[in-house]
Amino acid sequence: MSASVERVYALVRRIPAGKVMSYGQVAALCPPLTARRVGQLMARALGSDIPWWRVVGSDGTLRTHRRDPMLAELQKAYLQSEGVLFTKDGRVRMTPEQVVNPATFEVELP
DNA sequence: CCCCTGACCCTAG
DNA sequence: TCTAGGGCCAGGG
Incomplete structure:
Protein backbone atom coordinates (compact mmCIF):
# COMPACT_ATOMS: atom_id res chain seq x y z
CA MET A 1 0.00 0.00 0.00
CA SER A 2 1.48 3.32 -1.10
CA ALA A 3 2.27 6.15 1.28
CA SER A 4 -0.23 8.48 -0.39
CA VAL A 5 -3.00 5.97 0.10
CA GLU A 6 -2.12 5.63 3.78
CA ARG A 7 -2.15 9.40 3.92
CA VAL A 8 -5.68 9.54 2.53
CA TYR A 9 -6.96 7.27 5.26
CA ALA A 10 -5.12 9.16 7.97
CA LEU A 11 -6.48 12.41 6.63
CA VAL A 12 -10.11 11.30 6.34
CA ARG A 13 -9.96 9.89 9.85
CA ARG A 14 -9.10 13.39 11.03
CA ILE A 15 -12.15 15.06 9.51
CA PRO A 16 -14.15 16.09 12.59
CA ALA A 17 -17.82 15.13 12.97
CA GLY A 18 -20.01 17.91 11.66
CA LYS A 19 -17.60 18.77 8.85
CA VAL A 20 -16.91 17.45 5.37
CA MET A 21 -14.24 17.53 2.68
CA SER A 22 -14.57 17.01 -1.07
CA TYR A 23 -12.79 14.23 -2.94
CA GLY A 24 -10.71 16.80 -4.79
CA GLN A 25 -9.76 18.52 -1.57
CA VAL A 26 -8.50 15.27 -0.09
CA ALA A 27 -6.64 14.44 -3.31
CA ALA A 28 -4.94 17.83 -3.33
CA LEU A 29 -3.42 17.01 0.05
CA CYS A 30 -2.31 13.54 -1.03
CA PRO A 31 -0.37 13.88 -4.29
CA PRO A 32 -0.16 12.29 -6.75
CA LEU A 33 -3.64 10.92 -6.09
CA THR A 34 -6.59 12.32 -8.03
CA ALA A 35 -10.16 12.93 -6.92
CA ARG A 36 -11.28 9.91 -8.87
CA ARG A 37 -8.85 7.68 -7.07
CA VAL A 38 -9.97 9.02 -3.70
CA GLY A 39 -13.48 7.99 -4.64
CA GLN A 40 -12.31 4.44 -5.33
CA LEU A 41 -10.60 4.35 -1.97
CA MET A 42 -13.67 5.57 -0.11
CA ALA A 43 -15.79 2.95 -1.85
CA ARG A 44 -13.39 0.38 -0.51
CA ALA A 45 -13.52 1.88 2.98
CA LEU A 46 -17.07 0.70 3.72
CA GLY A 47 -17.15 -1.20 6.98
CA ASP A 68 -26.41 2.86 -4.66
CA PRO A 69 -29.16 5.37 -3.83
CA MET A 70 -29.70 3.65 -0.49
CA LEU A 71 -26.07 4.28 0.39
CA ALA A 72 -26.64 7.99 -0.19
CA GLU A 73 -29.60 7.87 2.20
CA LEU A 74 -27.39 6.27 4.83
CA GLN A 75 -24.71 8.88 4.27
CA LYS A 76 -27.21 11.70 4.63
CA ALA A 77 -28.52 10.20 7.85
CA TYR A 78 -25.02 9.97 9.30
CA LEU A 79 -24.18 13.55 8.34
CA GLN A 80 -27.43 14.96 9.67
CA SER A 81 -26.94 13.14 12.94
CA GLU A 82 -23.61 14.95 13.20
CA GLY A 83 -25.33 18.27 12.63
CA VAL A 84 -24.39 18.86 9.00
CA LEU A 85 -26.87 21.12 7.24
CA PHE A 86 -28.28 20.44 3.77
CA THR A 87 -29.83 22.61 1.08
CA LYS A 88 -33.39 22.08 -0.07
CA ASP A 89 -32.22 20.08 -3.05
CA GLY A 90 -30.40 17.61 -0.82
CA ARG A 91 -26.82 18.80 -1.06
CA VAL A 92 -24.45 19.57 1.79
CA ARG A 93 -24.11 23.32 2.38
CA MET A 94 -20.49 23.94 1.36
CA THR A 95 -19.99 26.82 3.76
CA PRO A 96 -16.67 27.51 5.54
CA GLU A 97 -18.31 26.42 8.79
CA GLN A 98 -18.99 22.95 7.41
CA VAL A 99 -16.07 22.44 5.07
CA VAL A 100 -12.63 21.73 6.45
CA ASN A 101 -10.12 24.45 5.61
CA PRO A 102 -7.11 22.64 4.05
CA ALA A 103 -4.73 25.42 5.04
CA THR A 104 -5.59 25.00 8.69
CA PHE A 105 -5.73 21.23 8.45
CA GLU A 106 -2.39 19.82 9.51
CA VAL A 107 -1.82 16.13 8.92
CA GLU A 108 1.04 14.08 10.20
CA LEU A 109 2.49 11.86 7.49
CA PRO A 110 1.90 8.13 8.02
C1' DC B 1 -2.12 -4.67 -24.90
C1' DC B 2 -6.97 -2.76 -25.62
C1' DC B 3 -11.35 -1.53 -23.64
C1' DC B 4 -14.32 -0.19 -20.14
C1' DT B 5 -15.70 1.38 -15.75
C1' DG B 6 -15.85 4.16 -11.76
C1' DA B 7 -18.52 7.32 -4.62
C1' DC B 8 -14.36 13.04 -9.57
C1' DC B 9 -13.89 17.81 -11.35
C1' DC B 10 -13.45 21.92 -14.09
C1' DT B 11 -14.74 24.62 -18.17
C1' DA B 12 -17.88 26.08 -21.91
C1' DG B 13 -22.20 26.96 -23.73
C1' DT C 1 -28.88 25.96 -13.30
C1' DC C 2 -27.87 22.16 -16.09
C1' DT C 3 -25.50 19.23 -19.77
C1' DA C 4 -21.54 17.77 -22.42
C1' DG C 5 -16.95 17.01 -23.00
C1' DG C 6 -12.29 16.34 -21.80
C1' DG C 7 -8.89 15.15 -18.49
C1' DC C 8 -7.75 11.85 -14.99
C1' DC C 9 -5.88 6.99 -13.66
C1' DA C 10 -6.06 2.43 -11.20
C1' DG C 11 -8.25 -2.21 -11.80
C1' DG C 12 -10.39 -5.80 -14.08
C1' DG C 13 -11.77 -8.59 -18.23
Missing part, protein backbone atom coordinates in the same frame (compact mmCIF):
# COMPACT_ATOMS: atom_id res chain seq x y z
CA SER A 48 -13.78 0.12 8.15
CA ASP A 49 -13.06 2.70 10.84
CA ILE A 50 -12.80 5.38 8.18
CA PRO A 51 -15.60 8.00 8.17
CA TRP A 52 -16.20 7.77 4.40
CA TRP A 53 -19.52 9.60 4.73
CA ARG A 54 -17.67 12.84 5.50
CA VAL A 55 -16.29 13.00 1.94
CA VAL A 56 -18.66 14.49 -0.64
CA GLY A 57 -18.64 15.98 -4.15
CA SER A 58 -17.10 19.42 -4.62
CA ASP A 59 -20.58 20.92 -5.02
CA GLY A 60 -21.94 19.15 -1.95
CA THR A 61 -23.71 16.34 -3.76
CA LEU A 62 -23.57 12.83 -2.32
CA ARG A 63 -21.78 10.90 -5.05
CA THR A 64 -22.45 7.62 -3.26
CA HIS A 65 -25.81 7.82 -4.99
CA ARG A 66 -24.17 6.62 -8.22
CA ARG A 67 -23.21 3.37 -6.64
Whole structure:
Protein backbone atom coordinates (compact mmCIF):
# COMPACT_ATOMS: atom_id res chain seq x y z
CA MET A 1 0.00 0.00 0.00
CA SER A 2 1.48 3.32 -1.10
CA ALA A 3 2.27 6.15 1.28
CA SER A 4 -0.23 8.48 -0.39
CA VAL A 5 -3.00 5.97 0.10
CA GLU A 6 -2.12 5.63 3.78
CA ARG A 7 -2.15 9.40 3.92
CA VAL A 8 -5.68 9.54 2.53
CA TYR A 9 -6.96 7.27 5.26
CA ALA A 10 -5.12 9.16 7.97
CA LEU A 11 -6.48 12.41 6.63
CA VAL A 12 -10.11 11.30 6.34
CA ARG A 13 -9.96 9.89 9.85
CA ARG A 14 -9.10 13.39 11.03
CA ILE A 15 -12.15 15.06 9.51
CA PRO A 16 -14.15 16.09 12.59
CA ALA A 17 -17.82 15.13 12.97
CA GLY A 18 -20.01 17.91 11.66
CA LYS A 19 -17.60 18.77 8.85
CA VAL A 20 -16.91 17.45 5.37
CA MET A 21 -14.24 17.53 2.68
CA SER A 22 -14.57 17.01 -1.07
CA TYR A 23 -12.79 14.23 -2.94
CA GLY A 24 -10.71 16.80 -4.79
CA GLN A 25 -9.76 18.52 -1.57
CA VAL A 26 -8.50 15.27 -0.09
CA ALA A 27 -6.64 14.44 -3.31
CA ALA A 28 -4.94 17.83 -3.33
CA LEU A 29 -3.42 17.01 0.05
CA CYS A 30 -2.31 13.54 -1.03
CA PRO A 31 -0.37 13.88 -4.29
CA PRO A 32 -0.16 12.29 -6.75
CA LEU A 33 -3.64 10.92 -6.09
CA THR A 34 -6.59 12.32 -8.03
CA ALA A 35 -10.16 12.93 -6.92
CA ARG A 36 -11.28 9.91 -8.87
CA ARG A 37 -8.85 7.68 -7.07
CA VAL A 38 -9.97 9.02 -3.70
CA GLY A 39 -13.48 7.99 -4.64
CA GLN A 40 -12.31 4.44 -5.33
CA LEU A 41 -10.60 4.35 -1.97
CA MET A 42 -13.67 5.57 -0.11
CA ALA A 43 -15.79 2.95 -1.85
CA ARG A 44 -13.39 0.38 -0.51
CA ALA A 45 -13.52 1.88 2.98
CA LEU A 46 -17.07 0.70 3.72
CA GLY A 47 -17.15 -1.20 6.98
CA SER A 48 -13.78 0.12 8.15
CA ASP A 49 -13.06 2.70 10.84
CA ILE A 50 -12.80 5.38 8.18
CA PRO A 51 -15.60 8.00 8.17
CA TRP A 52 -16.20 7.77 4.40
CA TRP A 53 -19.52 9.60 4.73
CA ARG A 54 -17.67 12.84 5.50
CA VAL A 55 -16.29 13.00 1.94
CA VAL A 56 -18.66 14.49 -0.64
CA GLY A 57 -18.64 15.98 -4.15
CA SER A 58 -17.10 19.42 -4.62
CA ASP A 59 -20.58 20.92 -5.02
CA GLY A 60 -21.94 19.15 -1.95
CA THR A 61 -23.71 16.34 -3.76
CA LEU A 62 -23.57 12.83 -2.32
CA ARG A 63 -21.78 10.90 -5.05
CA THR A 64 -22.45 7.62 -3.26
CA HIS A 65 -25.81 7.82 -4.99
CA ARG A 66 -24.17 6.62 -8.22
CA ARG A 67 -23.21 3.37 -6.64
CA ASP A 68 -26.41 2.86 -4.66
CA PRO A 69 -29.16 5.37 -3.83
CA MET A 70 -29.70 3.65 -0.49
CA LEU A 71 -26.07 4.28 0.39
CA ALA A 72 -26.64 7.99 -0.19
CA GLU A 73 -29.60 7.87 2.20
CA LEU A 74 -27.39 6.27 4.83
CA GLN A 75 -24.71 8.88 4.27
CA LYS A 76 -27.21 11.70 4.63
CA ALA A 77 -28.52 10.20 7.85
CA TYR A 78 -25.02 9.97 9.30
CA LEU A 79 -24.18 13.55 8.34
CA GLN A 80 -27.43 14.96 9.67
CA SER A 81 -26.94 13.14 12.94
CA GLU A 82 -23.61 14.95 13.20
CA GLY A 83 -25.33 18.27 12.63
CA VAL A 84 -24.39 18.86 9.00
CA LEU A 85 -26.87 21.12 7.24
CA PHE A 86 -28.28 20.44 3.77
CA THR A 87 -29.83 22.61 1.08
CA LYS A 88 -33.39 22.08 -0.07
CA ASP A 89 -32.22 20.08 -3.05
CA GLY A 90 -30.40 17.61 -0.82
CA ARG A 91 -26.82 18.80 -1.06
CA VAL A 92 -24.45 19.57 1.79
CA ARG A 93 -24.11 23.32 2.38
CA MET A 94 -20.49 23.94 1.36
CA THR A 95 -19.99 26.82 3.76
CA PRO A 96 -16.67 27.51 5.54
CA GLU A 97 -18.31 26.42 8.79
CA GLN A 98 -18.99 22.95 7.41
CA VAL A 99 -16.07 22.44 5.07
CA VAL A 100 -12.63 21.73 6.45
CA ASN A 101 -10.12 24.45 5.61
CA PRO A 102 -7.11 22.64 4.05
CA ALA A 103 -4.73 25.42 5.04
CA THR A 104 -5.59 25.00 8.69
CA PHE A 105 -5.73 21.23 8.45
CA GLU A 106 -2.39 19.82 9.51
CA VAL A 107 -1.82 16.13 8.92
CA GLU A 108 1.04 14.08 10.20
CA LEU A 109 2.49 11.86 7.49
CA PRO A 110 1.90 8.13 8.02
C1' DC B 1 -2.12 -4.67 -24.90
C1' DC B 2 -6.97 -2.76 -25.62
C1' DC B 3 -11.35 -1.53 -23.64
C1' DC B 4 -14.32 -0.19 -20.14
C1' DT B 5 -15.70 1.38 -15.75
C1' DG B 6 -15.85 4.16 -11.76
C1' DA B 7 -18.52 7.32 -4.62
C1' DC B 8 -14.36 13.04 -9.57
C1' DC B 9 -13.89 17.81 -11.35
C1' DC B 10 -13.45 21.92 -14.09
C1' DT B 11 -14.74 24.62 -18.17
C1' DA B 12 -17.88 26.08 -21.91
C1' DG B 13 -22.20 26.96 -23.73
C1' DT C 1 -28.88 25.96 -13.30
C1' DC C 2 -27.87 22.16 -16.09
C1' DT C 3 -25.50 19.23 -19.77
C1' DA C 4 -21.54 17.77 -22.42
C1' DG C 5 -16.95 17.01 -23.00
C1' DG C 6 -12.29 16.34 -21.80
C1' DG C 7 -8.89 15.15 -18.49
C1' DC C 8 -7.75 11.85 -14.99
C1' DC C 9 -5.88 6.99 -13.66
C1' DA C 10 -6.06 2.43 -11.20
C1' DG C 11 -8.25 -2.21 -11.80
C1' DG C 12 -10.39 -5.80 -14.08
C1' DG C 13 -11.77 -8.59 -18.23
